[in-house]
Amino acid sequence: MKTCDLVIIGGGPAGLAAAKAAYDCGVRDMIILEREAQLGGILNQCIHNGFGLHTFKEELTGPEYAQRYIDMVLERNIPYKLDSTVINIDKNRVVTYVNEEDGLQKVQAKAVILSCGCRERPRGAINIAGARVAGVYSAGTAQKLVNIDGFMPGKEVVILGSGDIGLIMARRMTFEGASVKAVVELMPYSSGLNRNIVQCLNDFNIPLKFSHTVVDIKGKDGRVSSVVIAQVDDKLKPIMETAEEIQCDTLLLSVGLLPENELAGYADVNLSPITGGAVVNDKMMTSVEGIFECGNVLHVHDLVDFVSEESEHAGKCAAEYIAKGCGSSEKIPVKGVNGVRYVVPQIINKDDDFEPISLKMRVGNVFKNVEVAVMLDGEKIASKKKQIVTPGEMETIVLKSDLVQKVKNGANVEVTLIGR
Amino acid sequence: MVRKMICISCPLGCHLEVDCSDMNDIKVSGNTCPRGKIYGINEVTAPKRMVTSSVKVNGSDAVLVSVKTSEPVPKDKIFECLDVIKTISVDAPVKIGDVLYENICGCGSNIVATKHADKI
């Protein structure tokens, strides 16, 4: 069997950043395996601007941001294979992939980085009743059709879900001459960025209906002809008396992203039921030694800048693992409590390098005027005051070296909201 | 008059209050950085937006190449600009940063490519 120090699965922003960082930490025997015909991942279809302010201090479009990292990989001559789909990994880090040239190949890796991104939740996962007719697309599929294939999926559009992709597509379809009748959101808040509500909906007077959902899809001649929407009560059940019918030929679903973790499952990696991604320690290592995870496959990020940052860290840690093996095995869990839905990493691995640890978290609801705080055995050691926190925006708190040093084995580390 | 708005210059989305009782001395508060002040003033005087779209490309594997305006354009000219963008088609190869159309609708902004398209 072929061997390789580092196999990176997925050539999106996460895989590219991890590859660059691992190379810069000395790894040479490595390969990126990408299932599509080009590197760059989902960013290739995100042609809007809004990427990279954090990383490059300028606002780039998705393809421009991706190209910066592709160039870094090309400059370093890091090998990659396109049109190559990984179909299996096992817990001993044997990676199986297929492509036309090599057929079915197995590679024994010293370390594996999973950076396979996420996919959209399909119609089946949310159970909308109604006709099985043409004209129902996920927002990301519509984005690919419009931006890559040059094909307009419809003229009169209703969008279910106000996540960023739904918002971005409302504007994109409007730009291409479609009429977007409404964006319908089940929750009383949007999981998208405020700026996207302003520049994608308000700018074009597209109504955003909170606490509403689609209760029926009607069809004529095999195509969507209208959808019925209704308000929901506080238990999210539709109130049928409020139902109204909207004429349209297209329904876009922007109802959330799911990390692609089949591969992690095959390798017996522990997955978190909350994030859908792996449970990782502060070195981004999963429960299986030598298998790392980063980017959207680990937890859904709203900003690619944070994907790059997290993935560079994963690449560096994988390089250290290849050179030195695992450090200590003392594991201190980090918990999200009192409104904090999850924290990544879920585990701090006690060792003596005391490198700063960046804790990323999401809340479960909208809270105003709260302090997001890291508590060590009941004592606040780091915090951030926020006018507003929403489930749509990830928060980060960095624990500096001196604080990391304080986290002793057996400690109780929690992230909480003070003042809610 | 005080107008409340959300700064769209970066993903932070600060809640701004723009006091335009004196149009010669517009006061902005709630911004975290200087870009927010500029945004607030522009928004009450001459609102502008970046426009991103795509144009046809000939002689490449790709059907389309994505583009953006080099500078934000006046908000009320967005659809005028898009009508012009729809008429543009280019021959591969195209490189990121290539200017594909100059001074669109007299806005002083160029249409530039945001993706490479290799020639086949």
Ligand SMILES: Cc1cc2nc3c(=O)[nH]c(=O)nc-3n(C[C@H](O)[C@H](O)[C@H](O)COP(=O)(O)OP(=O)(O)OC[C@H]3O[C@@H](n4cnc5c(N)ncnc54)[C@H](O)[C@@H]3O)c2cc1C
């Ligand atoms: C539609 C959409 C719009 C977005 N808009 C914004 C925005 O405006 N601003 C912003 O900052 N962020 C935005 N994001 C978020 C940002 O794009 C993502 O956070 C980022 O792309 C995640 O990078 P990734 O590498 O983890 O995943 P991806 O970009 O999804 O890359 C994963 C790669 O892995 C490959 N892969 C998967 N499985 C396999 C396998 N088995 N074998 C081989 N290869 C495989 C895939 O083909 C893909 O290329 C958006 C995301 C989406 C989905």
Ligand code: SF4
């Ligand atoms: S004021 Fe500055 S930090 Fe706040 S949203 Fe605007 S650009 Fe971003």
